[in-house]
Each structure stands twice: as structure tokens, then as C-alpha cells.
Amino acid sequence: MLLINAPRSGDMVSLLLISLPLLPVVFVATTLCHSRLLAICHRVCTRLLKLFHGKVCVKNTHAYVFSNCTHGQAASVLETFNLYARTHASVSIGPEKGEFLDEIVRREAPLRVLELGMHCGYTSVRILRLLPPSGKLLTVELDPITAEKGEEIILVSGFKTPQFQVQTCSSAEAIASLPSQLGESCLDLVMMDHDPEQYLPDLLALQRGKLLSARCVLLLNRTQEPGAQALLKYVSARPQQYNIEQQFLDMVEIHCCVTIHPQGEKS
Template sequence: MWLVAVSIPLLPAVLVASTVYGAKVAALCRRLLSWLQRLTRGKVCVRSTHAYVFTNCTHGKVVSVLETFDLYNRTHPHLCVSPQAAAALDEAVRRTRPSLVLELGTHCGYSSVRMLHLLPPGGKLITVEQDPVTADLGEEIILVSNFKHDQFQVLTSSSAEAMPKLRSLIGVNGKRSWAEGPGEGFSLVLMDHDAQQYLPDLLALEREELLNVSGCSILLISRKRGAEDIAGVLGHVRTRAESYCVMSDLQCVVEIFYQKKTRGVSR
């Protein structure tokens, strides 16, 4: 009762404050909620998406897995790549017909399954995921889609730590330890992890000579139009016009193409 008695005289001040500062307080609350969602979305999204897909799809049927992902994505559009980005990814896989694909950021396994479904016979995928829980759940979804371990490998590692491992794994310019035959580098790279790592990882792929010199398409998922991280990659591409070109620059995905020109050969 004493709390009510003390609060009554303060009501006019509270009402005035809510009227004057209500919009600012509401905006602050929205920003705080958005920040909390971004902070917790990673593991929550992976667990909830995995549970839904695993429970509702037909195991062993890749089309059913993708359709279940799409169904869930209708009410949770931030969890998977957008339909526009998915279409761009499909088109890139069909066009390049890559024998070796690198994915940075496994997430729920959606893009992994989508690419594996379209790879040519003998095509391989390496997907890198830093979070162990996410890596395990993503791998389970890939296996549920009826893909085997000789078709893909999940590396639980940061992208920066993965680069030296990738070189030894695919054996660029030498015998591979995972896939048969001489290594030629990645023909397709999908970056959908920490956008701040896009440029450092691209530079590392160059430095480690992990990109197929005959041609490699690199897709960058863009969560925010005009993001500085994407702009940094595009700035680097512009300074390396002899090796790079921008294939497409959509709202949600940017595709750049890398090809190392042979010295002494004019085109």
C-alpha cells in the first residue's frame, strides 16, 4: 500500500515524461530489441530451423528438405538466404558446374544442401562453420538430405583458421588428401558468414592460391545494402581489374569472378 501511496503524486510527472519522451523511449526500446535479436539469433535460429526441418521433411529426399526449408522461411525470412539470393546461387552452380565448392558459414545447412543438389557428378563441397553446435546440426541436415561424407566435409573452424587447412585438404597443385586427383582450387565460393571477414578471407584465398586460376565465381551474401564490408571487397576488385570483374550486384547478393591471366598471353 505504501508503494501505491508514494506513486500517486508522481503520476502527473510520469504522464508528462511519457508524452514528451515517449517516441524516443519507444525508439530506444526497438533498437535494444533488435540488438538482442541479432545477439541471440544465431543459435536460436539454427536450433529451431533444424528441429522444424528434421521433423517435417521426408528423410533421404533432398527436394523435400529444400521445400521444408522454404516453408519455414515464409514465416522466418531472416533464417535462410532470400529467394533472390537462392536463385542467384542456383544459377551460379548451374553455370560454373564446379568440381570443388567452398562455403564459409554453414548456418542451418540450407545453402549446403542447395548447392550439393546441383553439383555435377563427382562435385565436392567443403563448408566451414565456427560454431560447433551449428556445424553439427547443419551436418545432420546435409546427411538427412541423403548426401554422403565423400561428397562434402564440414570444418568446425573460423574462416581465418581454415585457410591453411583447406590448402592441405584439397592439395592445390598436388595430391589431395580428401578428394582424388590433382587439386585445382575452388571454382565456386559462397561467403555467408561474418561480413567483416569477407575481404580478409578473399585476400587469404588469393594468398593461399585456393582459387581456381581458370575461373572462380565468388558470391557474397549481403544482409544490408551498401554495407561497408561489401564495399571493401568491391574496392579491392576495382584495384585488381586484371584478375576480377563484378558479374552481378543485386540487393542481397554480389557475384564477382576471379581468373588469373597467364603472362605473355594476350587476349
């Protein structure tokens, strides 16, 4: 029979004494590994959520609206969006903020509108149905599938291509191409509902390009996001250039006081 000798108490004490100095090292290593693992998991989950978020918009929202609305009627399209959002996840601004947007579009009657972030076309339809006859909407969406489905929703709502243009590119690329598209005109309304981290860089690019009219209105959605807060801090520090007019939920209306040139002179 094979006998295994149990460790003696003296050996156990010696082993414990040797191990004690190593405990902090083991603790730190375990903590670092755990933190790195958590960080990796967070990044993966964030990417999966963003991917899922986009698929919800493109596949589910578009299919429901397209199949259930009355084609050619913008009011029916918007109501179908709202019906969908009552029982499903949705990325549209919804009827409450939509009415806030409507109020501003009616009051300002903008001729040239830039929408950054399309989200299946809900906001696009709300804006287009209230524009003056000579008004035009340029809507920008980075994701090609969302842009394609959003354009279908706009067409289903009864609008024609001369009334709008969809650009599938980054906001920076779209802003860089605006001078050739606008000619002598400037933007009267800018709706920002894309990546909040791009809000301030895009506003600065619009400034440098002299693309904002003297009566331009900026509308920011998701103002609780750090990127939106950075823009609000920027405009709050420049009351001679911008007025923060009103806020509804997490959407803010900002008015340009003057046309801003790259060198800082005012017109």
C-alpha cells in the same frame, strides 16, 4: 512546534548565481553518462540479438525442417526451409537468391566449392544437389551447434560424407588448412555468407595461398554490409584480376580473371 524557515529570496538569488557556472559541467557530465549508457546498452542488445539469432537457426529452424521434410529428398528439405521462413525469422538466403545461386552452380559446374557460413545447411543443400558427380563441398561454420545441426540437415537431404565436409572453426583457420585438403586442386566457387568483416581478409588469404582457380567464381551475400563493401571496392580497383558480373538483391557474382600469386605475378 518546530518551525522551518523558508529560504529568503536573497538566498535563492545567491544560490542561483553560484550554480550558474556549474551548469555546463553538469550538462556535459550528464551527456557523457547518457552516451556511455547508450553505448553499453547497444553492445548488450547487439550481443543478445546475435545470440538469439543463432538460437533461432539452431533450435527452431532445424527442428521444423527435420520434423516436417521428407528425409532423403533435397527438394523437400529446401521447400520445408521455405515454408518455415514464410512465418518465422530465418537466416537462410531464401528461394529467390537460392535460384540465383542455382543458376551459377549449373553454369559453372564447380568441382571444389568453399562455403563460409553454414546457416543450418540451406545453401549447402542447394549447392550439393547441383554439383557434378566428382564435385565436393567444404562448408565452414564457427558455431559448433550450428555446424552440427547443419550437417544433420545435409545428411537428411540424402548426401553422403564423401560429397561434403563440415569444418567447425574460423574462416581463417579453414583457409589455412585448405592446401593440405585440396592437394593440386583449386577452388572453383567460393560462397561468402559469414562475418562480412572477414570477406576481404579471407579473399586476400585465398590469393596468397594460390587457392583460386582461373575460373573461380566468388559469391557474396549481404553486400550492403561495410565489410562486403570493402571487398567490392578492392575488386573494382583490379579489373585485370576480377570482373563483377551481376547482382541480384544483395548477392553479387564476381569472376576471377587469373590465378593470383603472392608476389603479384599472373599465370
